[in-house]
Amino acid sequence: MRTVNISDLKARLSAHIQFVRDGEEVLVCDRNKPVARIVPCRLEELSEQEQRLVSRGVLTPPLNKRPSSVSWPEPPGKVSDKVMEQVWREERASR
Secondary structure, three states: OEEEEHHHHHHOHHHHHHHHHOOOOEEEEEOOEEEEEEOOOOOOOOOHHHHHHHHOOOOOOOOOOOOOOOOOOOOOOOOOHHHHHHHHHHHHHOO
16 A cells, blocks of 8 residues: 655646556555545446446445355346436435
8 A cells, every 4th residue: 555645636637547546455544644535436346237337326335245155146127227316316305
């Protein structure tokens, strides 16, 4: 894991993002105190629809993979992105 202070991160953001693209984590520090971590975003295994939802901030991918021994049945029918966003918004608003 790389460690970088905010000033260096701002000055060389593209270089640090390239390290993340290459699979490294970057620990961001403010005056040598850790404040954030930049980690690779592994979306290759997600469907196009899931990738679109992640890019819009509607869906958060899981941190860990589901064990291969667990299988979930496919839900019947198809629900549009628009309808799912509305359902999620209503669900979050009721919390």
